[in-house]
Amino acid sequence: MDRRNFVKTATTVVGAAAATQLVTPLLHAEVKRPENGDMIYRTLGSTGERISAIGLGGFHIGIPALQDNEATRLIHRAIDSGITFLDNCWDYNDGVSELRMGKALDNGYRNKVFLMTKIDGRTKAAAAEQIDESLLRLRTDHVDLVQFHEVIRLEDPDRIFAEGGAMEAMLEAKQAGKVRFIGFSGHKDPIVHLRMLEMAKTHQFLFDTVQMPLNVMDAHFRSFTHEVLPLLTQAGIGVLGMKGLGDPYILHSKTVTPIECLHYCLNLPVSVQITGINTEAILDQALEAARTFRPLSSAQVASLLERTKPVAQAGKYELYKTTSHFDGTAHKPEMLG
Secondary structure (H helix, E strand, O other), X not given: OOHHHHXXXXXXXXXXXXXXXXXXXXXXXXXXXXXOOOOOEEEOOOOOOEEEOXXXXXXHHHOOOOOHHHHHHHHHHHHHOOOXXXXXXXXXXXXXXXXXXXXXXXXXXXXXXXXXXXXXXXXXXXXXXXXXHHHHHHOOOOEEEEEEOOOOOOOHXXXXXXXXXXXXXXXXXXXXXXXXXXXXXXXXXXXXXXXXXXXXXXXXXXXXXXXXXXXXXXXXXXOHHHHOHHHHHHHOOEEEEEXXXXXXXXXXXXXXXXXXHHHHHXXXXXXXXXXXXXXXXXHHHHHHHHHHOOOOOHHHHHXXXXXXXXXXXXXXXXXXXXXXXXXXXXXXXXXXX
């Protein structure tokens, strides 16, 4: 089956009729602020959970250039400033990201956040072990959301849903109270996300969340925005946006500013846009984007897309799609189990 026919067929998985339509300003996410507040809060799909529209990325908080005390200070300041969604992953910086976040969430901060992490294991045994390791590092008895990480290969859905696969461990962890909600993430190609949704439908399972790259370049090349986002919003699945700045290669194109990038992402029907934060200046930038965001007009969206279109066609600034640079499980396949 070629790409066009697969995308067309996959739309029936969640009952959508036009997966490839452009997401326009008519498809705004809700914008709700507390009185005199600077942060935006949105509902996470059909879960009923209210979370900040800006999420603190877990990878950057664990980089070696950042000291433990600096990481704690950034996490505390982010939470004190209204950020409630915290992202992480079992493999980020060989566990340092989770360890730092767990330490920062002591002293009452754990109860102020919606905590998410991800696992790489594709077998039941590997997934169960990684879930338990994440709980220990994060110093908590449960994680609000756990996602299958780096669903980037067409066979990943088969392995996760197979007998003895990772989904069995995830469901057991949920039953045991270790996990509240279940999702998946990936950055390679929309067709893999569509296959994951198709596989879930076959197994009569509905994910609570899906994480994917959403940005001004994605709109032009192998687009999650066009092919996956409409399906998720129709199905009531929480949308977690990532790589809003291309980590950070989109900025190298010199066509858009960081605030424009984040405003574009917040204009989409995302529950949260996760962004990497490893300095006070970058945290200030993220908070400023939330504080100043107002729904964009059709003309504003068109202007951003027109500016980025000439340099976006071949995925030059979306290296996570076109190279293996961001594929942690490709560099360390043993993490899959």
